[in-house]
Amino acid sequence: MNSIEKNKKSEAIKRLQSLRNIGPVTAERLYSIGIETPEQMKNSDPEMLYEKLKKKRGGTLDKCVLYQLQGAVFDIPWPKCKKLTKGEHKN
Numbered sequence: 001m002n003s004i005e006k007n008k009k010s011e012a013i014k015r016l017q018s019l020r021n022i023g024p025v026t027a028e029r030l031y032s033i034g035i036e037t038p039e040q041m042k043n044s045d046p047e048m049l050y051e052k053l054k055k056k057r058g059g060t061l062d063k064c065v066l067y068q069l070q071g072a073v074f075d076i077p078w079p080k081c082k083k084l085t086k087g088e089h090k091n
Contacts, residue, residue, distance in 0.1 A: 012036040021071040021078045029053055046070040 001009070009031060016027035019038050033052045035041050041049075046069035054061040067081035074081075 016041065019072040020075050021068045026065070026068060029056075032056065041072055044073060046073045 012031055013024065013027040015038055016022050016030055016035065017024060019041055022030070022041075030041065030049070030053075033049070033056060035044065035049070046066065049069050050061065050066040053065065064078070067078040070076075070081040070084060071078035
């Protein structure tokens with residue numbers, strides 16, 4: 001990866017961290033599956049992102065990551081996402 005690509009990645013990860021519940025590790029994971037902007041994240045299906053991340057990690061990923069992604073998309077604290085039913089809060 002050259003310096004231009006590294007800078008692009010670094011800036012994208014920084015922007016993703018502006019979303020609720022998204023820290024550096026999750027931002028890096030999102031970038032790895034093609035999510036580079038908060039707008040892309042907000043327009044994504046958190047369940048689909050979770051499945052992509054889970055697949056990329058070999059089929060296992062803590063369910064809290066799903067709650068984290070839902071919270072980022074719906075702009076609510078991730079613990080509240082534990083109570084969401086599938087399809088709730090769809091845009």
